Amino acid sequence: MTNIRKIAQLAGVSVSTVSRVLNDHPYVIEEKRQKVLAAVKELNYIKNANAVYLSKGKTYCIGVVLPFLNLPYFGEILEGIAGEALKHGYHLKIFQTDYEKDAELDAFHRLQMKEVDGLIITSRANSLDTLHSFMEGLNVVFCENLHGVAKKVFINHYEAVRTGMDYLHSKGHTDIGLCLHRTFGTNSEERVRGFYDAAEAAGNEVREDWIFNECIHLKDGRDVVGQWEALKDKPSALIVTSDQVSAGIVSQAGRKGIVVPDELAILSFDNHPISDVFDITSFDMPIRQLGEEAFRLFFEEDHLSPVILETSLHERKTV
Amino acid sequence: MTNIRKIAQLAGVSVSTVSRVLNDHPYVIEEKRQKVLAAVKELNYIKNANAVYLSKGKTYCIGVVLPFLNLPYFGEILEGIAGEALKHGYHLKIFQTDYEKDAELDAFHRLQMKEVDGLIITSRANSLDTLHSFMEGLNVVFCENLHGVAKKVFINHYEAVRTGMDYLHSKGHTDIGLCLHRTFGTNSEERVRGFYDAAEAAGNEVREDWIFNECIHLKDGRDVVGQWEALKDKPSALIVTSDQVSAGIVSQAGRKGIVVPDELAILSFDNHPISDVFDITSFDMPIRQLGEEAFRLFFEEDHLSPVILETSLHERKTV
């Protein structure tokens, strides 16, 4: 392995001068600089990143914690983070958790070990209590409105659902159901809260069996239609927190001869391209921006005010 | 910063004993082991990953080069790689390229700097000639059938397209078009070759203006329909190399009143859940497996025989 010392030797200078040249520091006379450069070329020298990181105590790498990699939502967040990271010379390390608590804790451990300079938690499996002891003094950004956390960016899900409910009310719906990714996590809780608050404000009943959980993939939408059909009392509208699931619902409804929106209205979230294809009325979620802001929160060390992102409704044909 | 030396001091042993305990090496008397563990606990010691990596000359991290993060294809590959990597204690570093040559070269440079132990190239922007000089003696896996490359895993696109063409021929189609992601890259070239070979074998004409390029996203399918309509002589069937694009085509055809498959048949690739939703006849592509095999090629140092993955046709209703 050819190292900085060999370069110094061949160039007839000290290692510190080599280091200076390599890092574009000033105060190196042109003649020596050229000698160093020549030696680098001759010995085919390439600097060792780990040595740099150890010495600097920094890795210019940020860890991203996410449950799945094959979901558009997380793909889009990643794009946002990666784009912003690139601008600042940072790379991304992926910690896929499948919502396994241990896998998530591993990511925090890696942060403690200085394997990454920070962590962006896009979605979480452990309780905040558990995580707190792992993140003292460390740079961790959460993508949810978590109390007692300094760095956070989130979409205003509460407001979105309330707005959505009002929109459905205005269309004459009183019996409204909800399809959720999951119930754990602030984002989901906020949606549920908005759902209940809006129903109460409008004086409408909320039924537990109108809340569908674990709706994640396209095929889950299909299953929802089955469950909806089996209901004795059916909601006339569904708020669905993912366009993938909505697309599954709409397509399955089509097969079953269920008329959307007359028999079942769908109000969706994401405004992913697929909602356009299926003409699904959907809230635009600035997911990419969520990723970008998350990186900024990490990067600007003293950026401690939460970032709140708003949604906007795209009316199409399912309500 | 509390380091291994401090632990040794507090525990009254040498650093090597501490190291042994920390790495579960045998030959440490239980009493000392306990003392070390106690000291670790007391000082809240956490080992520094970069120091380990520098010392070992290994990072247990593999780099994945990909153009986009928000495409199902790459999400699925990532899942495959990540799943397999996890089993062997490896992490993933992402190098998103947007097909920018320099961004791709940066990944190779990081490999040279020992920032990652290897690289999986899921899709490539630079010529192999360019890359060759960056990968001597390094562990690089390609996801395409590249000549002069040892480690490679790929789907048999040539065979898939030929099979698909024969299938379309058997359904009476002679005028067949092709929708590609892009023309650069072995995978695309193989598909084009299969396309031409099959047409020639069947004695059918191939027209340049029946080949649509840059078809990547859902919306691109929509545009293809527009271009198809504008054609004086229209193909009666299209082979489309992405379910996303096919979904766009099918949905847009529906809006325009173009009857699928009677007026336009669609034979797609991926067998992604979306093809099920749209009843699209599609070749199942073992993409996740592609990722898994890619990691294995990396991991098994002397695993030098190429891995070829086959596709299988899922008949639905668009042909």
Added chain:
DNA sequence: GTGAAAGCGCTAACAG
């Protein structure tokens, strides 16, 4: 402007 030298924190060969 430049170099010596002291880290950064851990691993592992070697001697005992």
Added chain:
DNA sequence: CTGTTAGCGCTTTCAC
């Protein structure tokens, strides 16, 4: 079983 010691390769302070 255990300790000494020499790295791994780079950065950075400090003195000249």
